[in-house]
Amino acid sequence: MKPYLIAEPALRRLELTITRRLDGLLQGEHLGLVPGPGSEPAESRPYQPGDDVRRMxxxxxxxxxxxxxxxxxxxxxxxMWALLDVTASMDFGTAVLEKRELALSALAAVGFLTQRTGNRIGTHLLHGGGVRTLPARTGRPHLMALLQAAFALPRTPPGVAEPLLGVAAEQLARVVRRRGLVVVVSDYLDAPETWEPPLRRLAARHQVLAVEVVDPRELTLPDVGILTLIDPETGRRREVATGSARLRRRYAEAAAGQRDAIARALRRAGAAHLRLRTDRDWVRDLVQHVMRQRRLAALAPSPMSPARGGGTPGTGGDVA
Structure with a gap:
C-alpha cells in the first residue's frame, strides 16, 4: 500500500485527538508555546533592570x-519552522509510543495549532538519508503533506552514518530568514557540544522551543536477566546481565546525569525546554508547558508600563 494511504487515516485520528483535547483545555485565540515579547521592532524606552541587553x-x-x-x-x-529528528535512535520505544511517533505527534500538535490562524509552517526532516527541507507555506493541505512526508520516511538500517543534530540546526539557521518560532524535536543524544552552539545562534534571532523525547527504558534498566542491547546508530551489540542491582543503579545514575546535561545545555542555549515521554500523557504535558509559559509571559514587563507585570503577546506567545 502506498505510504500516503497509510498515513492519511492515522494523521486524521491524530488531528482529531489534538484539536479535541487542546481546544477543551486551552482557551483563547492564541496559544503561547514559549514566552516572548514579540519580534517586530517598535519604539524605544529607557532601560529597566532585567531587560534583554540584546535589544539595546x-x-x-x-x-x-x-x-x-x-x-x-x-x-x-x-x-514557524520545525527541525524533526527521525534518525535511528528515534526508532525506539517500550511504552505506548515509539519516540519517532511521539516526535511526529508533537510536530502535528504545534502544526495544527499554528496553521489555524493562517501562519506559515516549514520543516527540516533529519534522517538517515540526510536533511530534507519542506518550505514554509500556509494552509491545512500543506501541513498534511508535510506530516505525510515525515510519516513516510523509512527507518534507517543500523550502522548507517547519519547527520548530526547540530549540522541540521546550522542548515536551518541559514534557511530561516524571518524572525519567528523554531521548534526542535529530538532525543538530543548527540554530544551537547555539537548542537548547543547552533541552537544558541538560532535562539539569538528566534524563539526556540526544544522538545526532548524520552523513553522510560532510557532512564532505568529493568531486571529481565540477560538483555541484548543494540545501538541503532552503529549496529553494535552487547549483552548485559540486568540482574545486577549495582549495574541498574549505575545505569540510572548515568542516565540522570545525561538528561541533566541536556537540560543545562538547552538552558545555556536560550531555548524553552519541553520534555515528553512515551509512557506519559504527552498532550497534558504539552498543556502544562503552555500554561507555565503563559504565566511567565504574564509576569514580563509591559511596554506601556515597564515597572508593572502584564506582558504582551508576541511571536513567542502567539502560536495558535
Missing part, C-alpha cells in the same frame, strides 16, 4: 546619554 537601541542611547531598549511588538503572521 544604541542610536537612541548615544543621542540621550541614557540606556534605551527597543520594544518589540507582536507579529500576528507567524512563521
Amino acid at each position: 537601541d544604541w542610536n537612541v542611547t548615544a543621542r540621550t546619554n541614557e540606556p534605551h531598549v527597543r520594544e518589540l511588538v507582536a507579529d500576528r503572521e507567524l512563521e
Whole structure:
C-alpha cells in the first residue's frame, strides 16, 4: 500500500485527538508555546533592570546619554519552522509510543495549532538519508503533506552514518530568514557540544522551543536477566546481565546525569525546554508547558508600563 494511504487515516485520528483535547483545555485565540515579547521592532524606552541587553537601541542611547531598549511588538503572521529528528535512535520505544511517533505527534500538535490562524509552517526532516527541507507555506493541505512526508520516511538500517543534530540546526539557521518560532524535536543524544552552539545562534534571532523525547527504558534498566542491547546508530551489540542491582543503579545514575546535561545545555542555549515521554500523557504535558509559559509571559514587563507585570503577546506567545 502506498505510504500516503497509510498515513492519511492515522494523521486524521491524530488531528482529531489534538484539536479535541487542546481546544477543551486551552482557551483563547492564541496559544503561547514559549514566552516572548514579540519580534517586530517598535519604539524605544529607557532601560529597566532585567531587560534583554540584546535589544539595546544604541542610536537612541548615544543621542540621550541614557540606556534605551527597543520594544518589540507582536507579529500576528507567524512563521514557524520545525527541525524533526527521525534518525535511528528515534526508532525506539517500550511504552505506548515509539519516540519517532511521539516526535511526529508533537510536530502535528504545534502544526495544527499554528496553521489555524493562517501562519506559515516549514520543516527540516533529519534522517538517515540526510536533511530534507519542506518550505514554509500556509494552509491545512500543506501541513498534511508535510506530516505525510515525515510519516513516510523509512527507518534507517543500523550502522548507517547519519547527520548530526547540530549540522541540521546550522542548515536551518541559514534557511530561516524571518524572525519567528523554531521548534526542535529530538532525543538530543548527540554530544551537547555539537548542537548547543547552533541552537544558541538560532535562539539569538528566534524563539526556540526544544522538545526532548524520552523513553522510560532510557532512564532505568529493568531486571529481565540477560538483555541484548543494540545501538541503532552503529549496529553494535552487547549483552548485559540486568540482574545486577549495582549495574541498574549505575545505569540510572548515568542516565540522570545525561538528561541533566541536556537540560543545562538547552538552558545555556536560550531555548524553552519541553520534555515528553512515551509512557506519559504527552498532550497534558504539552498543556502544562503552555500554561507555565503563559504565566511567565504574564509576569514580563509591559511596554506601556515597564515597572508593572502584564506582558504582551508576541511571536513567542502567539502560536495558535
